[in-house]
Amino acid sequence: MLKALYQTFLQERRFLKNCSPKTLRSYGQAWNAFKALLDPVTAADQVRQAVKAGVVEMMSAGKLQPSSINVYLRTMNAFLRWGSIEEHFVPPIKGVPLLKTPTKVIPTLNETQVQHIVQFRPKWRKERRVHAMAMLVLDTGLRLNECLQLQVADVDLDNFLITVQKGKGNKQRKVPISGVGRKVLYRYIAGGGDPNRRFVFTTVNGTAMTQRNADRDLKHMGRKLRLDLHWHLLRHCFGSLFIRNGGNVADLQRIMGHAAVTTTMLYVHAQASDFVMAHNTLSPLAKASR
Structure with missing residues (x-):
């Protein structure tokens, strides 16, 4: 019974919330993580205890980090909240x-x-392609998948904007680009082969790149630069430097496509270099020695 109810929850997430296939797969993984304890449940008042027991079991096994367990737990909490709102669980859980x-x-x-x-x-x-992608992420904070799905028609060079058609949660948003970013995109699109191609970053055959190839090419460029590069690091870099250079949290949230401002607030942190500069200015010893 509970499994059938969970399938209804997944269907509503798919058709009413427009959850992506990747998100739905993670929901399926969450169910599998608690499956052994949830399958025998026959009453609503037993569901929460089964989830808690599952968490204890995973912690005791020591195979997953708390952060990984929390990924599953957030999904189960969403299921409990949905079931309570829809009155499948009475009283609410x-x-x-x-x-x-x-x-x-x-x-x-x-x-x-x-x-x-x-x-x-x-x-x-390949180096020109991955370098242009890296420059775009440093300029806009796009996710890798948003880069790979970016179409030539989505690039508005006149107005310094690109349109992300399907961001996280299938949400569309407008993202600004800088003057330097516009030059990079113009040069790459103009010199990148077929001007009538659909996607900005393509394979030789004109199809969209895969994540695997993008990861491989960035690692190759990183080795040449003696840097350990990955796409999320470049996105993090954009967010951190945007705030450090005087940007505000509300703008950053819109640009990066965060659903919750709490995610954006992770970028409002001081790096070690900031601490050093502040300490040099504020230390009583440093001030007394001037």
């Missing part, structure tokens, strides 16, 4: 508190490392 996880500073690049990427001189077609 409270969610299970998330596990405490350590707060980590988001990894990023410093401005010197960003300069190395900007000044990289690609020699081959």
Whole structure:
């Protein structure tokens, strides 16, 4: 009975909330993580206890980090909340508190490392393609999948804008580009082969690139620059430097496509270099020695 109810929950998430296939797969993985304890449940008042028991079991096994368990737990809490609102669970069931996880500073690049990427001189077609993609992410904070699905028709060079047609949650948004970013896109689109192609970043055959190929090409460029590069690092770099250079959280939230401002607030943190500069200015010892 509970499994059938969960399938209804998934269907509503798919057709009413427009959840992506990737999100739906993660929901399926969450059910599988708790399946052994949820399958025997026959009464609503047993559901929360089964989820709590599943969390304890996963923690005891020691195979998953608390942050990974929380991914499953957020899905189960969404299911409990949905079931309560739709009155499948009477009385309503409270969610299970998330596990405490350590707060980590988001990894990023410093401005010197960003300069190395900007000044990289690609020699081959694949290098030109991945360098243009990296420059775009540093300029806009796009997710990798948003880059791969970006179409030539979505690039408005006149108004310094690109349109992300299907961001996270299948949401459309407008993202500004800088003057430098516009030059990069213009040069790449104009010199990238077929001017009538659909996607901005394509394979030799004109089809959209795969994530696997994009990861491979970025790693190759990173080795040449002696940097450990990955796409989310470039996105993090955009968010961190945007705030450090004076940008505000509301603008960053819209640009990066965050549903919740709490996600954007992760970028409002001081890097080690900021602490050093502030300490040099404010330390009583440093001030007394001037």
